Amino acid sequence: MEIGTIITPQVMVALAACDVREAKIWKRARLSVIATGKELVPPGEASITPNSIPDSLSEALLLLGRQWGAIPMASVRVDDDLSIVEAQARIAIANSDIVAVIGGASAGKRDYAKKAFRKAGTQLIWEGVSMKPGKPVWMGKSGSTFVLGLPGNPTAAITTARLFLVPLLKILGGTHKSNALCWSEIPLAEDFEYNSDRLAFLSAIFRDGKVSIEKDQRSSGQIRLLTSDGLVRVEPGSGLITEGTGVPFLAW
CATH class of the missing domain: 2.40.340.10 (MoeA, C-terminal, domain IV)
Known part of the structure; x- marks a missing residue:
């Protein structure tokens, strides 16, 4: 059986029929989400909360991760406060294989995501891609945990997640990124x-x-x-x- 074979019920039958007691497998990546912005509230509350918008991305990203093999972990919303973002970054890094960070990736005075994750021990791998949408996207790593910074705009974020998060999930799951980018x-x-x-x-x-x-x-x-x-x-x-x-x- 080739490396990277997905363990489906059919594969399980074949393994058992060959009298294989146990197989070495890749673990599913644990995915956490941090959404930055004091204006974000849970869906259903924006209409009754002044100066707010619904957080339309956090659960969507966890669902996207689940569809591509991740184990969804926590999703949290945090204000644009450097110390608060840093504290949540440390928690997420300690409990995840991938942390997706929504917003705070631009050059504004209150865009703290990259700075907060650097303070939490994340080394930046790359930042900014000449693409449309999603130019502010970035990636870092803290120990064995990857951090993917996504734009705050929901459509740009879901697009960049499809292009960067999904291939990363496939690689960490033991298969090639081409299995996620089938053009x-x-x-x-x-x-x-x-x-x-x-x-x-x-x-x-x-x-x-x-x-x-x-x-x-x-x-x-x-x-x-x-x-x-x-x-x-x-x-x-x-x-x-x-x-x-x-x-x-x-x-x-």
């Missing part, structure tokens, strides 16, 4: 023009063997997540991409 070349259903100098990952709809890139690609356009089937990768300065041209597509 397929799909013909474009209609013309699309792209002139930005950043690599783009755009929400798209898959229908009848073709993909349509959704018109509204604002990072704040969360409603399109209900209709999109995945992401289309568009190279910087592509210009006009005509109908029928094959484009890389990644299902959610």
Whole structure:
């Protein structure tokens, strides 16, 4: 049996039939989430809480992790306070294999995430990617625990989580990252023009063997997540991409 084989009920039957008493397996990664921002409240409370917005990401990221093999751990919301973020960072690092941090990744005066995790012993591996959306994304490591910093905007965060968190989960689970990033070349259903100098990952709809890139690609356009089937990768300065041209597509 090859390394990286997922233990399904069928695989379990085959192992037992071969009289295998036990098999060496990779443990599932433990995933914790820290959402930064004093304006965040649990979903259902924003309408009755002044100057607040619902935390739409924490549970979604834990669910994404579960779907890709993680063990969901705690999710916490913290104010934009350096000492508070640092304290929660230390707790999460001690109890997780991956910590996803939402927000606090930009250059604002109250964006404390990276600084707080550095104070908690995290070494920055890389920061900032020339991509759209998700430019502020960053990654660090503290001991054996990985820390992934995601943008505060929910659509940008879920996009970068699909591109960075999911492959990391597969690698820590003993399989290759390609098992998480299965790009397929799909013909474009209609013309699309792209002139930005950043690599783009755009929400798209898959229908009848073709993909349509959704018109509204604002990072704040969360409603399109209900209709999109995945992401289309568009190279910087592509210009006009005509109908029928094959484009890389990644299902959610």
